[in-house]
Structure formats: structure tokens, C-alpha cells
Amino acid sequence: MGIPHISRTAQRTALTGLVSLAFATTGLVAAGSVQAADVSASATPHVKRLCSQPTKHRVMACKALARTDIVQPHALTVNAVSPLAVPSGYGPSDLLSAYKLPANGGAGATIAIVDAQDDPNAESDLAAYRSQYGLPACTTANGCFSKIDQNGGTNYPTADAGWAGEISLDLDMVSAIAPNAHILLVESSTANMSDLGTAVNTAVAQGAKYVSNSYGGSEDSSDLTADNQYFKHPGVAITVSAGDSAYGAEYPAASQYVTSVGGTALKRDSSTRGWSESVWHTNSTEGTGSGCSAYDPKPSWQTDSGCSKRAISDVSAVADPATGVAVYDSYQASGWNVYGGTSASAPIIAGVYALAGTPGTGDYPSKYPYAHTSALNDVTSGSNGTCSPSYLCTAGAGYDGPTGLGTPNGTTAFATGGSTGGGSALTNGTFEAGTLSGWTSTGSAAAGTDAAHTGSYGALVGSSSPTNTSSIAQTFTAPAGSSKVSFAYDVTCPDTVTYDWATATLKDNTTGTTTTVLPKTCTSGAGWKTASGSLTAGHSYTLTLTNKDDDYAGDETYTYYDDVTVS
The missing domain is CATH 3.40.50.200 (Peptidase S8/S53 domain)
Known part of the structure; x- marks a missing residue:
């Protein structure tokens, strides 16, 4: 016993x-x-x-x-x-x-x-x-x-x-x-x-x-x-x-x-x-x-x-x-x-x-x-x-x-x-917690095994069913010695960029400026790609990873995000 x-x-x-x-x-x-x-x-x-x-x-x-x-x-x-x-x-x-x-x-x-x-x-x-x-x-x-x-x-x-x-x-x-x-x-x-x-x-x-x-x-x-x-x-x-x-x-x-x-x-x-x-x-x-x-x-x-x-x-x-x-x-x-x-x-x-x-x-x-x-x-x-x-x-x-x-x-x-699984910069940046722990989500978003770039889990933002705008975001402080934030993404977008897209922004909360690190993107079958944005050590940032779907049945758009790292 x-x-x-x-x-x-x-x-x-x-x-x-x-x-x-x-x-x-x-x-x-x-x-x-x-x-x-x-x-x-x-x-x-x-x-x-x-x-x-x-x-x-x-x-x-x-x-x-x-x-x-x-x-x-x-x-x-x-x-x-x-x-x-x-x-x-x-x-x-x-x-x-x-x-x-x-x-x-x-x-x-x-x-x-x-x-x-x-x-x-x-x-x-x-x-x-x-x-x-x-x-x-x-x-x-x-x-x-x-x-x-x-x-x-x-x-x-x-x-x-x-x-x-x-x-x-x-x-x-x-x-x-x-x-x-x-x-x-x-x-x-x-x-x-x-x-x-x-x-x-x-x-x-x-x-x-x-x-x-x-x-x-x-x-x-x-x-x-x-x-x-x-x-x-x-x-x-x-x-x-x-x-x-x-x-x-x-x-x-x-x-x-x-x-x-x-x-x-x-x-x-x-x-x-x-x-x-x-x-x-x-x-x-x-x-x-x-x-x-x-x-x-x-x-x-x-x-x-x-x-x-x-x-x-x-x-x-x-x-x-x-x-x-x-x-x-x-x-x-x-x-x-x-x-x-x-x-x-x-x-x-x-x-x-x-x-x-x-x-x-x-x-x-x-x-x-x-x-x-x-x-x-x-x-x-x-x-x-x-x-x-x-x-x-x-x-x-x-x-x-x-x-x-x-x-x-x-x-x-x-x-x-x-990237960190819970340290001083990003929390759960690789989503290996199996959840969106550390991230704030809107709309339809979840961690899943199908969304993985590396490891066992990634983030699915959007859905294979009609949705509207969905996103995950996290605020972090760039540690000493760091100069960029990077992530991998894979977009499924059978429509055009006029209506549906993936995008990502990086707001410098210290200066109040916002940078688009992933311009509006609508592709299908292109596979995994990477994007990155510049950091200033010691500044506070909010990274937002977004998927936009026009809620129209038949051309649902969704995006996988993974391996969000600070280096």
C-alpha cells in the first residue's frame, strides 16, 4: 500500500x-x-x-x-x-x-x-x-x-x-x-x-x-x-x-x-x-x-x-x-x-x-x-x-x-x-507545457500536437471551422544580451490576403512603438517559415501572434505558431 x-x-x-x-x-x-x-x-x-x-x-x-x-x-x-x-x-x-x-x-x-x-x-x-x-x-x-x-x-x-x-x-x-x-x-x-x-x-x-x-x-x-x-x-x-x-x-x-x-x-x-x-x-x-x-x-x-x-x-x-x-x-x-x-x-x-x-x-x-x-x-x-x-x-x-x-x-x-519554459523572458515559448500557459488568448486558440514545428506541441491560432480574429500574446522583458525574438509559423489560407491572413506585431512597451514582424500573409502549402523582430535588452515587449479569418465557410484560415524564442 x-x-x-x-x-x-x-x-x-x-x-x-x-x-x-x-x-x-x-x-x-x-x-x-x-x-x-x-x-x-x-x-x-x-x-x-x-x-x-x-x-x-x-x-x-x-x-x-x-x-x-x-x-x-x-x-x-x-x-x-x-x-x-x-x-x-x-x-x-x-x-x-x-x-x-x-x-x-x-x-x-x-x-x-x-x-x-x-x-x-x-x-x-x-x-x-x-x-x-x-x-x-x-x-x-x-x-x-x-x-x-x-x-x-x-x-x-x-x-x-x-x-x-x-x-x-x-x-x-x-x-x-x-x-x-x-x-x-x-x-x-x-x-x-x-x-x-x-x-x-x-x-x-x-x-x-x-x-x-x-x-x-x-x-x-x-x-x-x-x-x-x-x-x-x-x-x-x-x-x-x-x-x-x-x-x-x-x-x-x-x-x-x-x-x-x-x-x-x-x-x-x-x-x-x-x-x-x-x-x-x-x-x-x-x-x-x-x-x-x-x-x-x-x-x-x-x-x-x-x-x-x-x-x-x-x-x-x-x-x-x-x-x-x-x-x-x-x-x-x-x-x-x-x-x-x-x-x-x-x-x-x-x-x-x-x-x-x-x-x-x-x-x-x-x-x-x-x-x-x-x-x-x-x-x-x-x-x-x-x-x-x-x-x-x-x-x-x-x-x-x-x-x-x-x-x-x-x-x-x-x-x-x-526560449524559456518559465524563466525570466518568455514563458512556455515552445508550448511544450501542452497548454497556452503564459500566453493570453482571444478567439480560437489552443496548444496541440498537430501544431508542432519541433517538439511535441505548438499553438493553433484560428480553426478549421469559420472564425473571426484570433490571437495569442505575451508580455516579457528582454534579458541582458538578447537582441531578437523569433518564431516559426505555418499558414493555411485558401482565400486572399484581402480577407484572411496571419500577422504578428511586437510592441515596445518601454518606448510605446509597435513593429510588424510578420506582414499580412495568406498562403497554403508553403510549410514552416520563420520571422523575427529586434529587441533592446531591458525593454518590456508584447508579442502578438494573430490569425484573421473572415468567418466564411469553405475557405477557413488558421495558423500554427511554434518555437517562440528570445536570443
Whole structure:
């Protein structure tokens, strides 16, 4: 039987009067911004690695770390959650707050989790986590969750407690960030790179556009072959943990085709953001990985000068077990736990990519953050060791190894062309929410799968039945570094431009001027085209996408709009 749902309101009410719980001194809070139980039993938290360090080349280890010094509140049991207690560790609302992400995102996306060995309790543990935090059910029965072996079947590998904990962490983090996404768990037969790589290929073949990998091992000369065999998937966002052993490059985080994800310590503070981050580093053998690859070439979008090959990392997110996340894991484990490691940050970033919309065809999404550095939280303090040049192990303004370009600040930095799924510029510009969320509509307008230019959804403005004027509009502020707004459109207009048309206008609310970015257009069968208008950073704009039909039966006009981006 699953965990009974306890509303966040009930949790808040009960917790307000609960004075016997010790309060967190590391800044951890539970869902609903209610302080959780003590997670800092010592100045240096006691942790254990869920997977043993590999002793052979091409064998990977999971990157999950479990706190061993956390005692959950007395009222919190494995089989039920009392309204008098919440799990220790950050919950979904904390992560969405810290990274300025939209709630209830991920509709239309499939996020794949690739791990080794089997977690027999994966689906039931996922249900426990999502029930506790009020997230929608994600089950095999409702089509949201599926588990397959590395070849796409159901011949699951041998169960393993360590990898089961990793699987729980990964499933819970993508649930926290993108609760409406479908989740595909692909379990490889062993922790060998060849089996894990086969699982990555299977995930992509199954249609996943976002693939999270929370494992790694030492580099070797065969990495370039593995790159081409397993990770060269343009149009797919593949995230990989940078490692948990402090300074030093690992594979597959060093792959030129993936987004390597470093780790931070995340704490609440009194700043405007409400949070602060620094490099996660506990000691010489524990902290976020980073470094300069010995084998993989430098991607064209990386421009740091102190590493002639691929530098690690690209971006980062919370990973410090001292500021860890709540996870439910019951396979040879106690249920609620506090986990950390870059095993947490990789699925978080995979979820952010899913919120940002479908990657562009032919793109390697690891390049997106490099085009929108101002749309990230730059982490400037801390180090994970000693190195030369120092930026590969020490945080500073701009790019550095341990935290890359920074942590998410909305979704702008993770979207093709800079469109956002809920960040500081356009909301739902790719319509991958499956709705017109973020847009104001008039007349006949809806999001639909038939209207997609890329991804799963686009906007249908007008109708195949007689209508009048229909439109969708959104007001946004052009972020620093942006210079244009673009969109794709496809008009079906069997009449003439005298009576029916598509058009688009861009009003600069700061100056009061309006520009026509798509003149009146009436075509049929011309297919998708693009239009764009110029922006001035810092100005407020209203973009209006319109379809005009003269309400005459027999020549109905309608227009598909998609991929509205700010860049």
C-alpha cells in the first residue's frame, strides 16, 4: 500500500506547533518552506558511497552519497508519513525556489534515467516520494512511468542495493523538477561502460530527448570510441555527473557530446535570490569533480584558454550532502534518506532541460548555456582542490571547472535559441507545457500536437471551422544580451490576403512603438517559415501572434505558431 497523501497545508499547520523537532542548521528546509529535522549532526557530515569505487577501466560507479548521521523524526516511518513530520533534506518546492523554475512543468517530455543493476522497488518508492510532496502520480498503469532493460525489454538485471539508492535519487530529482514529465528507467546489465552505453542508446531509441547519467569512472584512450558509440546523439540533452572525488576529470562527464554537471552547496540566505551557493568540497577525496580531459577534444562552444581539450563542468546544481535532498529508498534501505553527490545535480539539470523545451534538431544542448551565461547563477566561491590553471578547481566570476557557468536561474540557458519554459523572458515559448500557459488568448486558440514545428506541441491560432480574429500574446522583458525574438509559423489560407491572413506585431512597451514582424500573409502549402523582430535588452515587449479569418465557410484560415524564442 502506498503512502497516504498528506496535504502541504496540513503539514504546515502541524509543524507550526511542533517544537520538539531539532531545526536544521545547514539551511535545509522541507516542502512548503517548513524547516525540516536536523541534518547537521556534525560539522562534517558522515556519508557513505552507495557504490564502491571501480577498480578496473571501463567500469563505472554511481555517484550517490548517503548521509549516515541523520535520524528522521520519530513520527516519520518507512510506511507512513505523519502530518507531524516531514523528511529531512530539500524537497521539490525548495529546488524550484532556489533555481527559479516553474511549478508543474514537464508535460510532453520524456526523461530517461540510465543506471546499472535493478531496483525492484523503483516504482513503489517513486510513488512514496511523489505522494509525500503532492506530485501527480507517475505509474506504469497511467503511462507516466516505464522500466526496461538495456535492450528495451523486461529481462531486468540482478538487484543491487547501492544502485537501487542511485535509481531512487535520480527518479525523485526529475520528479521534483519536472513532475509532469514521463519517466523512462533503463537498467543496464552491469556497470561496464559498454552496457551503460547500450542503455543510453536504447533510451534515445525509445524517444527520450533528455537522458540523465549519474555515474562515472576514470578516463582512458577508448573514450573517443565510446563517445561515438553511445553519446553522439544530436537533438538529445544528455547530462552526466562530474564526479564526487574532488578535483580530477572523469568519463563520461568528459564526453564532448554531453552536459557535464558539477555540484554546489546550496543554502538559504537573506539575499534577493533567497539562496547562495558555493563549490561543494568536503575534503581531498570528497567534493564535486572537475578538470581537463586527457583525451576528449574541446567542443567549439567552450572557450576557456587553460585547457586545450574538453573542460569539466558545463553547469552545476546542489550536490553537497550537508545541504542534501530528501529521497525515498526502501530496497535494503530505511525509506527516507538525505542524499547528495553529483548524482543529484545531473538529474536536476536533465529536468531543467525538459522544462526548457525540445532541443533543436542537430544541436548538442550542452552548448545552450554558453550562449546565455547571464541567465545562470554565477557561483564565485569555493574550490575542490589545487590545480593549474586555478580556474579548473576554484570558482570565480564567469566560467570555472567545479561549477561551470553556474546554476539554473529559470530555464532560459537550457533552451534552444534562448526560449524559456518559465524563466525570466518568455514563458512556455515552445508550448511544450501542452497548454497556452503564459500566453493570453482571444478567439480560437489552443496548444496541440498537430501544431508542432519541433517538439511535441505548438499553438493553433484560428480553426478549421469559420472564425473571426484570433490571437495569442505575451508580455516579457528582454534579458541582458538578447537582441531578437523569433518564431516559426505555418499558414493555411485558401482565400486572399484581402480577407484572411496571419500577422504578428511586437510592441515596445518601454518606448510605446509597435513593429510588424510578420506582414499580412495568406498562403497554403508553403510549410514552416520563420520571422523575427529586434529587441533592446531591458525593454518590456508584447508579442502578438494573430490569425484573421473572415468567418466564411469553405475557405477557413488558421495558423500554427511554434518555437517562440528570445536570443
